Amino acid sequence: MSISLLLEMATSNDPDRTAVVSGDVRLTTQQLSDLADGGAGLIARSEASHVAYVGLGGAMLPLLIFASARAGVAFTPINYRLSADGITALIARLPDPLVVVDSRYLDELGGPDGLAGITKQVLVSDDFLAQARDAEPAAEFADPDSVGIVLFTSGTTSQPKAVELTHNNLTSYVTGTVEFASAEPTDAALICVPPYHIAGVSAALSNLYAGRKMVYLPVFDPEEWVALVDSEHVTSATVVPTMLDRIVTVLQQGGHQLPSLRNLAYGGSKVPLPLVRAALELLPHVGFVNAYGLTETSSTIAVLTPDDHRDAHAASDPAVVKRLASVGQPVPSIEVQVRDENGAVLGPGETGELFVRGEQVSGRYTGIGSVLDENGWFPTRDIAMLDHDGYLFIGGRSDDTIIRGGENIAPAELEDVLIEHSHVRDVAVVGVEDPQWGQAIVAVIVPAAGIDPDPEELREHVRKSLRGSRTPDRVVFRDELPTNATGKVLRRDIVEELRAAPAEQ
Template identity: 75%
Template sequence: MTISLLLEMASSADPEQIAVVCDDVRMTTGQLSELADGAAGIIASSGAQHVAYVGTGGVLQPLLIFASARAAVPYTPINYRLSAEGIHELIARLPDPLVIVDKQYRAMVGDAFKRVMDADEFVAAARDADPVSEFADPDAVAIVLFTSGTTSRPKAVELTHANLTSYITGTVEFGSAEPGDAALICVPPYHIAGVNAALSNLYAGRKMVYLPVFDAKEWVRLVATERVTTATVVPTMLDRIVAVLEDQPTALPSLQNLAYGGSKVPLPLVRKALAMLPDVGFVNAYGLTETSSTIAVLTPDDHQTAYRADDPEVSKRLGSVGKPVPGIEVEVRDEGGNVVDPGQQGELYVRGEQVSGRYTGIGSVLDEQGWFPTKDLAILDAEGYLFIIGRSDDTIIRGGENIAPAEVEDVLVEHPDVHQVAVVGVEDPQWGQAIVAVVVPQHGRTPDPEQLREYVRKTLRGSRTPDRVVFRDSLPATPTGKILRRSIISDLTEE
């Protein structure tokens, strides 16, 4: 099965269904399909081997996904927040690309590439172009996404048509949306969630409302005016939405489900959101670029059960990412590759048709049995709930003892004076690495460092107590909420 078939099915089932809303643009599935055929014609006639897009998305995201698929050419949305040098470096790694660029980023792309088109001009030309519509080989690469590069040089992840469509068909029922259902999409186009938002909502028959540049007040307004029923946000977005609703209480009666993911969400924020929006079903979705998006989900029922539980073993599942989605197998292994017992920590391995595990220039990193090493440290409890502890690269080794930053962060973030916290290891002549807690205080609070250290010591062993506590106004993070620990360590080292 190919990506092209998803749009073919949607447009054949109901060509008058509103597919995309962005600013003043409203486009039906039939119109999207027709425009994608014309856009595919432009791509095919260019002779390009790849399509790159530099921009904020909106209508361009689903259009380019399906147009590239119908031209049988891979598609890569580029992180437009990078510097001009960073954008050039990523595009240069793509073979003979056609670069589509939003007007505001045209100067950053410059004249370094032989095929560059303004996004508005591309759309206008697609309306009059000779249509092309072909079905690619399901095992051909459909999407290439660059990882965030928070711990190393960004890798180019190759996702085939089969990877992506197996995820969609395994987790979404075709045409399952109710009439009037609408999804608000504000995740960046270059993130795997931004790609699959276009695929899954179209397949379900749900109107897609795009907010290309996130603003919490505008998000709340769109939920109300477009009668949005479902939305996906990253932790920083959820934090800002909650702040807006606290400041200006607004009823959101249409909102049925709110998914969050991309990085770990502090439990106090989750509990506050659950209390503030008691009629909304919250979903914690965990996945990776290499797995074509979500591989585990904490459902709305799981949230409510854990939120209201008296049993600590049940209540702590609010901090889990739930259970694997259909078609996904998971294992937690020790350093020797042995599967550990429930409740024991190790590296998470995943397997399934949606799992790619393949990088341009590197090849597949799947083992002989098809398992992908996520590099995430995890725990599976006895009931099959998955807890993500952090990246193996982030482990702090203090005095020969391995310490996961999340152990300390999960304690500190519960302190009433702490809004956000990141724990990192910095070089230390005595211990090898020292534990430093970087804290963003709650507004108007001035916590005492020693009190915070004592707060940790009461819960964890003394060896896990931060050696230092420093304060910042904010933490450096990617647009999807992943903390840039390398930046924090570099900043601390320069002090």
């Protein structure tokens, strides 16, 4: 099934429904479809083999997704937060691209001349939109097995990988998790995740398919987010942990009730449990969803539902309470396994690496090929555990495991304990080189407001819950943790800073 069919179905079902709201731009499904046809004509006449986009997103994201699909070429939104050199390096890896760029970023890239060595085909976003209105339309249904979207991994390493997602991967995710035209006529989704992240792409596809108005907030601001929820009568939204933290702060200070909001999904990285509990108590009428997925899986593969949240929050049974720290249960279309280092499948309660399988799973990279095993399983490189009721717990990346004195230690173990201390607002635990132990455990703490924590008290707090070998060797304090746009802590940045800094407490 081609991505194009999702828009065709939405248009046929209700052509006059408002599909996109982005600033002053408001598009019905029919208008979006017409613009996508015109955009496809522009792309086809350019004879480009790929479309790249550098910009904030908003209405441009769904437009370029569907225009590229109808032109039969792949589409890649680029991380606009990278340096000019970083952006051009990624564009240079795409075959014969047409580059569509917001004007503010074109200037930062040195104008068309700055991209001249990579492509001769550059269009400012406003010009693409204007020309698409009058262009001779083109439309085709791409081969479902052809690549529809290419996304670069987050770039916390020197060489981001290019993940290839086919039309079939993406539409399998949408049709497997969303019921067509299931939204109420007044439903609206507020989208503020970056366009270059899988959550941004999947939000455009799934909300359109469900029949939900998409309200874009390209530059996140918590006060504006709250205002948009009220003014556009937003019923659902998706945020990353740093956004949720700032929204909760605004709600606590302003007394907002957000009466229209029914569902709030969070994901992208781990959310501290005290923050989840605070949000649940501030918004008792809202159904919270923890969504876990990867770029290589076309978005969500496991969900902690609103009922799961409320049950865990209200429970006295420790096993049920613990579920609030999980990512829920796998979606019906996904199979999961937890394996040990030798590939043996582990049982409930045992920790190993998570493997997943399903139609929405790509596991394919440009220049590398597929990394699926012979039976179609994808190695996520996430440390995981399934409990006896099938709830999935993620313990961080396997690359982040600390090896201290020959013992493997997952940072999440310590972080889960430390974040519950009243003096801790945020925390990351990393391993740094140590001549005696191989690696030493360093807890990097963001203190609660107005608090000057005692490092030894925090060590003792960990020691009471975990074995002595898991007590941090050092505790250091920072005003904030370095994160990317989706809230993932940049652990490599922390380790490099600690290497360069003199030894602290």
